[in-house]
Every structure is written in C-alpha cells, then in structure tokens.
Amino acid sequence: MAQDRIIIAGGGIGGLATAIGLAQKGIRSLVLEKAPELGEIGAGIQLGPNAFHAFDYLGVGDAARNMAVYIDNLRLMDAISGQEITRIPLDDAFRTRFGNPYAVVHRGDLYGVFLRACRDHELVELRTNAGVADYDQDDTSATAILESGERVTGRALIGADGLWSNIRKRVVGDGKPRVSGHTTYRSVIPVEDMPEDLRWNAATLWAGPKCHIVHYPLSGWKLFNLVVTYHNDAAEPVAGKPVSHDEVRRGFEHVNPVARQIIEKGKDWKLWVLCDRDPVMNWQDGRVVLLGDAAHPQLQYFAQGACMAMEDAVALAHQMEACSGDATRAFPAYQDMRRLRTARIQLQSREIGDHIYHASGAHAELRNAVMSARSPEEWYNMISWLYGSTGLDGAVSSETMRNRNA
Template structure:
C-alpha cells in the first residue's frame, strides 16, 4: 500500500539519536522527514564512548563495520588517583568486553559517528533530510500532527503522523511544543579538545584514562581510528550557556589543575585551545510522550556524562521507538509503548551517572575509602558491576 502524507513521521534533530531513529524506521518502510535547524551537519563535538549495548543496535542496522573503521577499541579503562598520581584500578575492555558482551566497547569522535549515520540515512529509501529547517511549534489532532517550521524561505506548515523531538538537551520540541521543563544546569562544566595522537605519550594511545579528583575529573582516549586523541576535563563551575562550542580560557583551566599529578597536567597542557559546555540534566519521572508527540535521547532524559551513556541511550531509544511503531498503525499507542519500554532503563542510567558524579569527585577520607574499595574489587569485578548496562541487547526479530 502506498504511503500517504499522514504516514510521515517527523524527527526534529539530525544528531545521533535522530539519525539512528530515522534509519531504524526506514528499515521498516516507514517514511521519515528529519528536520534539522543547522545549515550543515559539521563534525562538531569531541569523543564519545560506545559500549556494547549501543553496538548491538548499530550491528542490527548494518552499521557496525563502518563504525569500527572510524573507532578505537581501548584495551582498558585506567582509573588514576589525582591525589597520588598512581593507578587505582584497571578495568579490562578490548577482547574481554567483546567476549563477555558479544560486541566491542569502542571510542569514536562524535563527528565520525554522525557521518556514518548521515551516509546511511542518505542511502536509505524513505528518509527526507531537510537542513535549515527549525521546528517552531506544533499541534496535534486525533489523527495527525501539524508542524510549523522556519526555513530560509519563511514559515511553512507540514502535516504528518507524529513528531519526535530528538533535538538535544535544549530541545525546542520539549520546551515549545510539549511545554515541559528544560534540563537544569548541574554545576559542572566540561572542557574538551582533540589533538593529533603523535603529541600524546605512547602509554596512553591504546587505553582510556580516567583521573578522579576533588570537584573535578579528567577523561582521555584515542579517536578517529587512532589518528587523534580526545581530552575532556570536567569541573565544578558556575557557568551556563546553551552552546556546545564556547571558547574556553585555557590558562584558567590549567590553573584549576595546578596541584594534580604532573602526568595529568602534561596531558591537559597539550592542546592549544579548549571549547566548553555546561552540563545539564533532568530529573527522573517526567513524561516523554503526549499523544502524537514524543521525545528521544537527551531531549527526553538528558544525563550527566559520568556513565558515558548519552549516545548509547539515544541509540537504544531509536531502536525501541522503531520497534514500537512497527507493531501498530495507531501511533499514540506505539509512542506510549516506546516510553513504557525505555523509561525505567534510561532513568536507571541517569541515576548511575548522578552516583558517579558523587563518587568521582570525592575528597579527603571519602576519596581514600573509594580508592581502597576500587582496588579491593579489581578491574574484573568493577566491569561485572556494569553487566546490566553493557549486556543489554535489542529484542530478537524486527
């Protein structure tokens, strides 16, 4: 049966979640129009981590090999003490993770992952990607949505079956269309930089480093198939701006870490410039769905990056959304089923990220106790604690 305009599903946002959802829906012969405000999908951002739960979804979409070509599979997460400069624990990844979970643990530049998804979307039948198209507002009736968009040519009105807000932590769909509270500033700021891998000591080129210190921590790992190195410093700071790419004061950042171990300070001093963004999060329990409107990824459950699952949860959401819509032609029921399937798990990860925020940034005796517990557990048992997260797989079948 030929599709009609009312069958079209609108996705606001061509980020990781939005593109993955569009691809997953297109694989199920659902027509999708992706509405992206940016004039071009430039490779902005820094590195991100794709744990096995996300790779299983990408594998099901036929994208695993393309992702692997741009990624690195780190051998371990090396947890370091900012107090002593010594290792606390080494959590095995590499072949250990792939054997344990049936898929690899990868690190990748956000722009490289987005390009893989963009290539797949452009090659997929039934996906209409519209750049320079900003969702201004929308309304719904019993059997359709009407979306008001702003383009270079002016205001336009589109009609379809549903509107999915995959437009990130500062979601316009969440704020303007669904009239929900936005994510709240966490009191943390992230500083990011990407540098050539040749500038980095060889000891750090095949592992993920995680330095834990009072009111701050540092993460670094290779990206871009090992050609570049991603460094992120996360600090307690009272600064807020709705931007991913605000230039940072590098000297002021380095001064924050003046008392940290030399090995970490030397890594932080390698980039010539940093960009920064304010970390925002949402409280659990907020509805993601209202009839024919729904939210996905950060727009639904923005979380602090302290569980490295922002991209993973968006990818899982996309898979669950497509599966729910594939089961029925009644979209409000499908969207309600999508939320019921996803919300508990996403909010468990949100809580894990908040818990890690407290644990990572301990000081004094609490930090000493944390380090002692982690050393006592050892890397294998620390990894096993995350089996519930990394061991997730999409349901069998479509």
C-alpha cells in the same frame, strides 16, 4: 504520501538513527534540522557494547566497526597520587560476556555513518534550515510548526531536538535545563603531541577533588581526545566557547604533574557548562513523542548520551513494527520500555560525578580501596545491567541483532 511519513525534529545522532531505524521497517520519515548543514560538533564518544547492539539492529554495524578504535582497558587513576586505582580489561572475556566490544570514536565519524545511511535510503528525506518551534495535531496527523511559520505534516512527530527541545516545552513543560555547576573543557590533539608516557590504548580517567581528566585515542590513532572537567559551580549554560590555557589550568593546580601535562598539551580548548534534567515518566502527547536528549538529557559521566539515543531509536522502530505502524500504540510502548533505564542513567550520572570522580579526603581513599579490590569478573557483574542490554528489555537478543546484517 506526506501523511504516511513520520516527522523527526532534529538531525543529530538520535534523529538520524531513528530515521534509519524506521526505514528498516519500511516507514518513511522526514528529518527537520534547524542548522544550515547536517553535521556534529564535539570530539570523542565512548561506545559500550550496548551501542554496537544498536548499530547491528539499525543495519550499520559493519560501518560503525570500521571507524572505531578498540581500546584495551578502562583505567581509573588517582589524579593526586598519580597511581592507578583500577582497570577494567576489555579483552576477549569482556567481549564474550557482553557480546560486543568497547570502542572510542570521533563524534563526526559516528555521525557520518548515520548520515550516509540516511542519504542512501529512499525512505529518508533530510531537510536543513528547518527548526521546529511548536507542533499541532489532530486524530490522524501531527504537524511541525517551523520557526519560519511553515507547517509540515505527517502521521506523527518525534522530538529529537536535544537539551533545549521546543517539542519538550509542550510535552513536558518543565522549563530550562538544570545547570550542574560542572564545566568541561575539550581539545583534540595530534597523537604525536600527546606525552609519550600517556599514549595508552585505554579510556583513562584521572579522578581528583572537584575535577577529573579524561583521554583516549581517536581516528585510527591519529588523534587524542582530551576532556577535563572542573566542578566550579558555574551558574549559567555555556556551549562551545573558546577559552585560554590559563582558564583551563585554573581548576587543576592541585593535581599530579603527570596528569597536569595533558592540559598543557591541549590546543584550541572549548568550554561547556554541563546541564541535564530531572527524569520524567511521560514523554508523549498523542501522536508526539520525545527521544534522546529531548527525553532524558544526562551528564557525561556514564559516557552514554549518544548510546541512549541510539537505543531509543531501536526501541521506537521495534515498537512501530510491533504495532503495525500505529504511533498512538507504539509511542506509549516505546516510552514504557525506555523510561526507567534512562532515568537510572540520569540519576546515577549525577552521583558518579559528585561522589566518585570528584571525591576528596576520606571519601577518595575509601573509593580507591573499594574499587582497587574488585576483580574483572566483579566489574563485569556490576556493569552488566548497562552493557548487556539491547535497550529492548530482552525483546530482541544481541545475537539476533547481529544476524540482521548476515
């Protein structure tokens, strides 16, 4: 029985999505999570239509839709003038074009959808206090070597163990992540604490020189998610460090007072220094493969980190079925299906952060002029490569995926 299972290192959104995707194909898995409890830290996540394509394929579409907040627009504001630059309507025309809605959710709510699905499925086993330090393999199996020294064997191993992946150390060996120099501060506040004139049903981004501010509603309009980012050339990775209001204010003295009040309303701010890695074209070593941030960590500027991990889970489950459960054939096919799409998001996320959201002077004025002139249809054409995809390069249509739950 143990030899039939797939070992998944990492119990985050990508790991759990992969486990439930495999289970839908009749494939048993064991998820190994290093933390003592299964859960997610963080706050809000934006979900494009491609995320809903993945939910449907993975059999959790109804549960995901029930916990989402459906917003009306994506709004881009000038953080200096306080004026709107452009907006992308997320109305019926958007849904018709891309086959699914755009929504925002609390990360914990999204995680709970996959955790409940995994706990309810007899083919998924979850284990905590089981950090994977290394692996070994032979012609028929792969073995996860835990931090405790224990060895856990299955027929293959999927490294979904995040930015600092120990599996990636062996598969790719590219050292530490790249530090972007961008620092993000996050807070979640009750909706009544949000300034009334900013309680927009939108994912709003205020773009300013070397900084930007994001806000949107969460959890059935009970909360507002606040994310402010400052390009302060931070040199070392930091994750989840509590910081004072004064530290958060430091990068935003120059922005419009309307946008700046968001910082004043934030509570219990925490800091992350953003990191990513350069794209690589090989994620596989025999019976071992990478997934999610272990394979293609990206900056936050496309709001696609969780979405790409879910698409990975879809593609991997699809290829395992297509290859009759043979990981040595399925893993290269999965990798080929995913690597250019995820590389594009990695590289363009850097460009957006540096040259669109954080522009100044003539560059910012040109951005405003070009982006304000685009019609909704022109915006839809520009983003169709991202939101119109199922993650399978057309192997499975979004309608087919939606019908899997029918």
